[in-house]
Each structure stands twice: as structure tokens, then as C-alpha cells.
Amino acid sequence: MSGEISFIEFGAADAMTARTFYGKLFGWSFESGPGGGGYVIDGAGVPAGVHGDDQGAAPYVFFRVDDLDAATAAVERLGGTVESAPGDDEASTAIFGEFRMCRDDQGSPFGLHRPPRH
Numbered sequence: 001m002s003g004e005i006s007f008i009e010f011g012a013a014d015a016m017t018a019r020t021f022y023g024k025l026f027g028w029s030f031e032s033g034p035g036g037g038g039y040v041i042d043g044a045g046v047p048a049g050v051h052g053d054d055q056g057a058a059p060y061v062f063f064r065v066d067d068l069d070a071a072t073a074a075v076e077r078l079g080g081t082v083e084s085a086p087g088d089d090e091a092s093t094a095i096f097g098e099f100r101m102c103r104d105d106q107g108s109p110f111g112l113h114r115p116p117r118h
Contacts, residue, residue: 002071006064006113007096010050011057015039018050034095047096060101062111068098071112079105 012018015038019030022041030039030050038051065071072082084101097115104110 002063002065004064005046005061006115007062007099007111008044008046008048009060009062009099009111010041010048011054011060012050012052013055015050015052018052022050049096060109060111062099062113065112065114068100068112068114072100072102075102075104075112083109 010018010022019039022028023030026043028041028043030041032038033040033049033051037053038049041048041050075082081103082100083103094116097113097117100112102110102112
């Protein structure tokens, strides 16, 4: 099904500090992510992660899509923009799927997520 929230990513200046804060606030537990610079969050209710080196970032909400190419084309057709097409490495893609950061036709940020194919 498309459109449900499928992933939340917390950007922070320092991933370890964010891990400590959210762990104490919500009781979440964390494992090192595949890239080594972030963490996979357990306990957020949906798949989630945290990464560092992201000054002033807010949580990124990703919505599930089955066809990432068709969804990004629709974003652009509807007047939105696709801001990033990260070079998903094979390990991350196998675990988390593929992601694209976008903005709607009024500039509000959101993400698209195609979960991994198992």
C-alpha cells in the first residue's frame, strides 16, 4: 500500500548526542547503522534512524511507494521537486530500501521510501 508513513529519519549535529537524548526521552534502543555514522532506532513504532553532521535538521518523514521512479515523476508533474537522489549503497538498500527527499508544490519537505524487496 502506498502513502503510509514507512520511515522516520532524525538528522542531528551529533548522532551520539541525539541517541542519548531520544533514548532517555522515549526509552528507544539503538544499533549502529550500516554506514557506521548513524544508528537504527528500535521502539519508534515505525522503522527509524538517526544520522549526524546535519546542522539544524528536523525529523524527515518518508511515505511508502511501490515504484520510486513513478512517484518522483508524479512529484515533479504536480509541481513539486525532488531534491536528492542519494547514492544508496548496496548494504543500506538491502536493509532499508531506497529514499528520495522531496518538496511539495508549496515547498514543504517530505520523503519517498521504497522498502527493501525481500
